[in-house]
Amino acid sequence: MDSSTCCCRCYLLNTPFAYASDPSPLQDFCVAINDPKDAVFVNGKFCKDPKLAKAQDFYYSGLNIPRNTSNPVGSTVTPVNVAQIPGLNTLGISLVRIDYAPNGGLNPPHTQPRATEILVVVEGTLYVGFVTSNTANRLITKVLYPGDVFVFPIGLIHFQFNVGKTNAVAFAALSSQNPGVITVANAVFGSNPPINPDVLVKAFQLDKNVVKNLQSKFWWANN
Numbered sequence: 001m002d003s004s005t006c007c008c009r010c011y012l013l014n015t016p017f018a019y020a021s022d023p024s025p026l027q028d029f030c031v032a033i034n035d036p037k038d039a040v041f042v043n044g045k046f047c048k049d050p051k052l053a054k055a056q057d058f059y060y061s062g063l064n065i066p067r068n069t070s071n072p073v074g075s076t077v078t079p080v081n082v083a084q085i086p087g088l089n090t091l092g093i094s095l096v097r098i099d100y101a102p103n104g105g106l107n108p109p110h111t112q113p114r115a116t117e118i119l120v121v122v123e124g125t126l127y128v129g130f131v132t133s134n135t136a137n138r139l140i141t142k143v144l145y146p147g148d149v150f151v152f153p154i155g156l157i158h159f160q161f162n163v164g165k166t167n168a169v170a171f172a173a174l175s176s177q178n179p180g181v182i183t184v185a186n187a188v189f190g191s192n193p194p195i196n197p198d199v200l201v202k203a204f205q206l207d208k209n210v211v212k213n214l215q216s217k218f219w220w221a222n223n
Helices: 003-013 184-189 197-204 208-216
Strands: 075-080 094-100 106-111 117-123 126-131 139-144 149-152 158-162 168-174
Touching (some): 075 106, 094 106, 106 184, 126 149, 184 208
Antiparallel strands (some): 075 094, 106 158, 117 149, 117 168, 126 158
């Protein structure tokens, strides 16, 4: 056996024969059905004939406009995803503008189940962070100023908090055309129908009256 044959055999023994993975989900779930006539939803969107595409399919205007932050959390998220730009379908990217009120405007703890987020501050001062997965649950934080960039890894709970006395603005790119968002407080205490209070009493080690009080509140969803 010559050296080239030996090297080839070693390579084959140490190399996977194929690489494959499932496509990333673009919605919370996609239930399979047998009858195509009932297939209203797909994992993504139906595609227009490319010959009929026009500039408007790839365009959005208005991210320069400040948003109203007069709400319970003091922030507003303006998304630009496949719902706003149809041409983003299958391209795996989207954008948001986030406005924060002075003195404590908060984009509350949340996660994007389908995207990593990279955020740049253009105005104000933000305290940002994310928490690693169990069992470490390590909090990683940073104070950001205009021009600073921070990354929130896919699926991890994260937040941004305006620690300045003026408005703050940030833009973020996300690695999905439809990243989704789960705001922790909304999901846990504001689900519809409500989670059985006994579950939350046990999970959070809280008095049942405290749990019921939290469930009775209006949970603001700003994105």
